[in-house]
Amino acid sequence: MSFVETEAQHDLRAAVAKLGRRYTFTDYVLPKARAKEPLTELWQDAARHGYLGVNLPEEYGGGGAGIYELALVQEELAANGAGLLLVVVSPAICGTIIARYGTSQQQQRWLPGLAAGTTIMAFAITEPDAGSNAHRITTTARRVDGAWVLHGSKVFISGVDQADAVLVVARIETEGKLRPALFVVPTDAPHFVAQPMDMDLVQPDRQFTLHLDGVRLGDEHLVGEADAALLQLFAGLNPERILGAALAVGTGRYALDQAVSYAKSRQVWRQPIGTHQGLAHPLAQRRIELDLAALKTRQAASLYDEGWEDAAAEAANMAKYAAAEASIGCLDQAIQTLGGSGLAAEHGLAAMLGMARIARVAPVSREMVLNFVAEHSLGLPKSY
Structure with a gap:
C-alpha cells in the first residue's frame, strides 16, 4: 500500500x-x-x-x-x-x-x-423501529403464487425522488429463519409509496419514508443468493462508510479553506487576523485532524480494493468516525474565525452545519462505530 x-x-x-x-x-x-x-x-x-x-x-x-x-x-x-x-x-x-x-x-x-x-438507485435499509440494528428489520418478502411480495416500511431514505429504483433490504424465510435479502424495487412499482420527510436541513437531497404494501416482484429482482445477503450487504456498507468519510473530508477542506482565506485577508490593527495564534493554532490543529482523517479514508479504500475485507471494515469505520469529527470541527472553527460573518448568508457556512453534522449520525452513528471498534479492534465483549 x-x-x-x-x-x-x-x-x-x-x-x-x-x-x-x-x-x-x-x-x-x-x-x-x-x-x-x-x-x-x-x-x-x-x-x-x-x-x-x-x-x-x-x-x-x-x-x-x-x-x-x-x-x-x-x-x-x-x-x-x-x-x-x-x-x-x-x-x-x-x-x-x-x-x-x-x-x-x-x-x-x-x-x-x-x-x-x-x-440512479437509492438504498433502503433503515426502519422506524430497527434503527441501526439490521437484525430487527421487519420488512419481509414472501413467495406468493410464484412471485415475491414485499411488506414493510423504511425511513430516512435519500434521493428517492431522483431514483429509478431502490435496493431494498428485506427478510425472507429460509430453513425456518428470517434472513436478509436484497431486492431491486422500481420506484414506479405498484404499491410502492414514497413520502418526503420534513427535515430541518439545508441540503439539495430530500429524505423519504417508504411504504411497501404488497409490492410484487419477479425472481429477477432478487439480488444474488438469498441466504448470502448479509455478506452481500456488507460488501456495500463498507464502501458506504468510505464514501461518507470522503464526503466529510472534502467538506472539512472546503470550510478550512474559507477560514484560512478570511484569516489572510481580514485585517485588524493593520495585520491579518491570521497572525494571531488564537486563530492560527486552532486552524492548524484542524488541518492536522483533517489530514489524519483523509489518510485513514485512503487506507480504508485501498484495503477494500485489495480485497482485505476485515481490515477494510475496521478502517472504514475508523475513517468515517475520524472524518466526521474533523469535518464538523473545521466548519465550527471556520465560523468562529469569520465571527459574525460566519453566520451571514453570503458565506453560507452556517447553512452547512446540518449537512456536516449528518456525518456523525449517518451512514452509521459514531456510537455504533465505537461499538464496532470496542468489539472487533479491542476484543471487548459485545455490548448489544
Whole structure:
C-alpha cells in the first residue's frame, strides 16, 4: 500500500477539482439546497466526464478502477462545496453489490446506467423501529403464487425522488429463519409509496419514508443468493462508510479553506487576523485532524480494493468516525474565525452545519462505530 497516489489518480483528482470549481457552493449548491432541488446539472456533468462510474467494471461502461477513485471524486467535489450524496448510494453501495453479486441479467440491466450516471438507485435499509440494528428489520418478502411480495416500511431514505429504483433490504424465510435479502424495487412499482420527510436541513437531497404494501416482484429482482445477503450487504456498507468519510473530508477542506482565506485577508490593527495564534493554532490543529482523517479514508479504500475485507471494515469505520469529527470541527472553527460573518448568508457556512453534522449520525452513528471498534479492534465483549 502506497501513500503516494499514481499519476492517473493525481490527474483524476485535478480534473474533478476543476469540474467542482464550476459549481461553487454559494452560487450553485446553496441556492439549490434552499430550494430543495437536487444538483442535477452537476450530476449530469460529472456523469458526462465518466466520474460517477469510475469504480464499476469497464465491460459495463465503468472506469474499471476502485472505491479509492470514487472516494477521490467525492472528496474533490466536496472540497469545492459540491459533494454529491447519491454518489455514496448509487455507484458505491448499489453498483458495488450488483457488480459483485448480481446475476448476469441484473448486471446487464443496471450497471451500464449506474456507470453512466443516467440511472440512479437509492438504498433502503433503515426502519422506524430497527434503527441501526439490521437484525430487527421487519420488512419481509414472501413467495406468493410464484412471485415475491414485499411488506414493510423504511425511513430516512435519500434521493428517492431522483431514483429509478431502490435496493431494498428485506427478510425472507429460509430453513425456518428470517434472513436478509436484497431486492431491486422500481420506484414506479405498484404499491410502492414514497413520502418526503420534513427535515430541518439545508441540503439539495430530500429524505423519504417508504411504504411497501404488497409490492410484487419477479425472481429477477432478487439480488444474488438469498441466504448470502448479509455478506452481500456488507460488501456495500463498507464502501458506504468510505464514501461518507470522503464526503466529510472534502467538506472539512472546503470550510478550512474559507477560514484560512478570511484569516489572510481580514485585517485588524493593520495585520491579518491570521497572525494571531488564537486563530492560527486552532486552524492548524484542524488541518492536522483533517489530514489524519483523509489518510485513514485512503487506507480504508485501498484495503477494500485489495480485497482485505476485515481490515477494510475496521478502517472504514475508523475513517468515517475520524472524518466526521474533523469535518464538523473545521466548519465550527471556520465560523468562529469569520465571527459574525460566519453566520451571514453570503458565506453560507452556517447553512452547512446540518449537512456536516449528518456525518456523525449517518451512514452509521459514531456510537455504533465505537461499538464496532470496542468489539472487533479491542476484543471487548459485545455490548448489544
